[in-house]
Amino acid sequence: MTSLETASIPPNIAAQLPNINFGFDELKERMAKFTAAFDDFIEKRREKALEARTAFARDLADLNDNQKTVKKNIEHYEQEEIKIAANTEKEIQETADLESEIATIKSERSSRQSENETLSSQIREQSLATQKRRQKLLEEKQALASQANHNQPELAFWEDYLGLRIEGAGRLDHVRFIFTVIDERDLEREFEIVLSVESRDYEIIGARPKLDEATKQRCLDALNETRSIAKFLKIVREEFKNIAKK
Known part of the structure; x- marks a missing residue:
């Protein structure tokens, strides 16, 4: 309604016109709150994702290194056994020395096997730790999903009005x-x-x-x-x- 049209209305009728509140202040406040919550949600989600990727890559590298070490030790022992078998037909004079060497190698192999068992135990422990980290990530993901559900009313407000x-x-x-x-x-x-x-x-x-x-x-x-x-x-x-x- 223009100012001229308003001026043409008698004062007693103009006073009875309704004062309409479109709620723009409330809309602005709710949009500001949602923006803050959304920025915080995105920041936390990005940080959690980066931490998860870094931890997983580190754990995977450790497991690969341990597996390579075990494989290398096993190959070493197999090669030593082949050498021992090839030397069994040498001269009798070398037999005593070979037997002593074999005993030494067997002792070292036993020690290496013990080390392998320790490494295998560490790998199992690392695997359990990785599973726990994955479980924690799952819980954090569920928490984020819960937060997203909490934000749905705000999202619906934006969708309906904007x-x-x-x-x-x-x-x-x-x-x-x-x-x-x-x-x-x-x-x-x-x-x-x-x-x-x-x-x-x-x-x-x-x-x-x-x-x-x-x-x-x-x-x-x-x-x-x-x-x-x-x-x-x-x-x-x-x-x-x-x-x-x-």
């Missing part, structure tokens, strides 16, 4: 943001952008419709400088709106 949907993008450290209600000619038309959170500086993996490099860089600069997902999404949505108008 036409935004957040999905995975095929990798643990990739997130897809899907917008609707942008193109006035087709409110169901989807606009999407995929964001990588693998490193501290975010990276845009792809967008549909395609954004030019200057636009993507402007969006990334705003995100990496402010660390505000809400501001980033607002800028991206405006860029998609400009595309939809063309």
Whole structure:
């Protein structure tokens, strides 16, 4: 209603008009809380994934080294036994020396076998430790899933009021943001952008419709400088709106 139209309404009627509260302050507050929770969730998830990959690679390398050592020792013993068998037909004068050498080698083999048993025991212990780590990772994954379920009401609020949907993008450290209600000619038309959170500086993996490099860089600069997902999404949505108008 224009100021002229309002001025034409008698004062007693204008006072009776309802004061409509669209809840923009509440929406802004809820969006800020969700952004903080989302940034914290992504950061923790990335840290846990990096820790898990590092621990698994280290454990696997240790197991491979132990297995190589055991195999090398076994091959060494087999070669020594072949040499002993080949020397059994030598001259009688060397028999006593050979028997003494055989006894020494057998003693060393017994000692090596004891070492192998120790290594095998260590491998089993390492395997149990690896299983415990995997169980811990599973528990942490379930905890993250529980947190994600907790965030569903906020996600539903964003989807209902802003036409935004957040999905995975095929990798643990990739997130897809899907917008609707942008193109006035087709409110169901989807606009999407995929964001990588693998490193501290975010990276845009792809967008549909395609954004030019200057636009993507402007969006990334705003995100990496402010660390505000809400501001980033607002800028991206405006860029998609400009595309939809063309």
